[in-house]
Amino acid sequence: MSIIDRIFVGKVIKDFGPIRQKSIGIARITDSALLTERRGKLYFVLKSSAWGLLGAGVRYRELSLHDACRLRELINESEQIARSQPPSTYDPKDEFNRNSLIVALIGLVIVALAQSRDWIIAITLIMLALFAFQYWEFQRFPEIVSHIRRRLAMLAGFTVIAVALKIALPVLLK
Numbered sequence: 001m002s003i004i005d006r007i008f009v010g011k012v013i014k015d016f017g018p019i020r021q022k023s024i025g026i027a028r029i030t031d032s033a034l035l036t037e038r039r040g041k042l043y044f045v046l047k048s049s050a051w052g053l054l055g056a057g058v059r060y061r062e063l064s065l066h067d068a069c070r071l072r073e074l075i076n077e078s079e080q081i082a083r084s085q086p087p088s089t090y091d092p093k094d095e096f097n098r099n100s101l102i103v104a105l106i107g108l109v110i111v112a113l114a115q116s117r118d119w120i121i122a123i124t125l126i127m128l129a130l131f132a133f134q135y136w137e138f139q140r141f142p143e144i145v146s147h148i149r150r151r152l153a154m155l156a157g158f159t160v161i162a163v164a165l166k167i168a169l170p171v172l173l174k
Contacts, residue, residue: 004058005034005036005047008058008060009034009036009038009043009045009047009060009062010036010037010038010039010043011036011037011038012034012035012036013034013035013036013037013042014034014035015032015034016032016033016034016035017032017033018030018031018032019031019032019033024052024136025052025132025136026052026053027050027051027052027053028050028051028052029048029049029050030048030049030050031046031047031048032046032047032049033045033046033047034047036062041064042064042065043062043063043064043065044062044063044064044065044067044068044071045060045061045062045063046060046061046063047059047060047061048060048061092138092141092144093144093147095138096134096138096144096147096148096151097151099134100131100134100151100152100155101155103127103130103131103134104127104155104158104159107123107124107126107127107130107159108159108162110123111123111124111162111163111166112166114166117167120163120166120167121163124159124160124163127159128156128159131152131155131156131159134148134152135148135149135152
């Protein structure tokens, strides 16, 4: 219960603590729940806070207790629907392969069309950052982590070789 919570949502009656915490590299996102009182009414508040190297932010979503009751009904209905669904056929390896190949192809096409060495280097850095993001995103699937490492090492190496050739070939051909 911080002073900032009191300023934005009123008196905090109960802080239910974190519902979910997620780390994305050097950033951390936390979703939590509060029961607050403001102007004589009770509210259920969903609080989302994020902080990282370059900044931080907090977002509050206030629900009256009536709306929170409706949300509970929707969650219960969603759980019933989820139980009646057939087992998922989702394969994170397929999605990872597709995403990483799309990033590589689009990036390499842009690099091939770029004329300025500065643009080529900037696009390469962006591609490598997107590969790193893919790693962080799919790291939560432990069964494919070794596949991810191999694929990203291969794609990053191929990207660096292709960019080096793009930069070096015009110099060598002169």
